[in-house]
Amino acid sequence: MNELMLNGIGMTSKRTRERLVSRLQKEGITSSLVLDTIQQTPRHIFVDEALSHRAYEDTALPIGFSQTLSQPYIVARMTELLVADGALKRVLEVGTGSGYQTAVLAQLADEVFSVERIRSLQKKAAKRLNLLGLHNICLKVSDGHMGWEQQAPFDGIMVTAAPAQLPQLLIDQLAVGGRMIVPVGNYEEQMLYLVTKTATGEQIREIEKVRFVPLLAGLD
Numbered sequence: 001m002n003e004l005m006l007n008g009i010g011m012t013s014k015r016t017r018e019r020l021v022s023r024l025q026k027e028g029i030t031s032s033l034v035l036d037t038i039q040q041t042p043r044h045i046f047v048d049e050a051l052s053h054r055a056y057e058d059t060a061l062p063i064g065f066s067q068t069l070s071q072p073y074i075v076a077r078m079t080e081l082l083v084a085d086g087a088l089k090r091v092l093e094v095g096t097g098s099g100y101q102t103a104v105l106a107q108l109a110d111e112v113f114s115v116e117r118i119r120s121l122q123k124k125a126a127k128r129l130n131l132l133g134l135h136n137i138c139l140k141v142s143d144g145h146m147g148w149e150q151q152a153p154f155d156g157i158m159v160t161a162a163p164a165q166l167p168q169l170l171i172d173q174l175a176v177g178g179r180m181i182v183p184v185g186n187y188e189e190q191m192l193y194l195v196t197k198t199a200t201g202e203q204i205r206e207i208e209k210v211r212f213v214p215l216l217a218g219l220d
């Protein structure tokens with residue numbers, strides 16, 4: 001990302017971002033690619049001003065419409081799993097929300113496609129991403145269960161809301177060798193999965209228990 005773009009957006013938070021990164025390291029995040037990206041991405045512009053003083057705490061934050069911006073640890077963990085083999089070419093994100101995870105991904109991939117079902121969240125996210133000078137992003141208002149077939153195949157898919165079951169339609173949009181990170185389950189219990197597409201099917205690995213908002217059907 002162009003550092004100049006960030007200069008105007010509160011270098012005061014540079015120190016606090018450094019503190020966040022050292023906490024993430026203590027929590028087990030090791031990818032320097034991911035830590036560096038989080039270090040240079042201002043999280044405070046992705047929440048309402050009244051909450052911006054909490055933006056560098058390792059906690060989830062409300063973004064309106066009963067939705068949340070994920071805890072930095074989980075953003076880092078999911079991103080680390082997605083870019084385990086290095087930066088990616090084409091990534092699909094399901095659940096743009098605030099746009100923070102989109103901003104992180106856009107610095108680690110050639111192109112990011114992100115879908116969101118709530119139009120006003122998508123509009124706000126688009127403004128923020130523009131402000132950061134990130135232009136390798138395509139946003140769309142649609143039901144993420146469908147993925148983005150016209151732009152497939154993807155070498156990475158990140159789902160940031162939980163479907164009840166592993167989403168086969170999204171697995172179908174992965175390139176061979178591509179990875180998908182997806183939380184699956186209901187309100188009470190969810191598991192984060194890493195799905196790797198192979199020439200003959202897919203490999204599925206359980207990562208850890210998580211808590212996400214549900215992947216809802218249809219548009220708002």
Ligand code: SAH
Binds near residue numbers: 096097100144160217
């Ligand atoms: N990645 C986001 C996390 C937002 S929470 C961030 O960094 O802020 C999950 C988001 O998924 C919410 O914005 C919610 O509206 C969206 N969502 C839920 N179901 C969806 C669906 N079927 N299709 C697209 N987006 C969906």
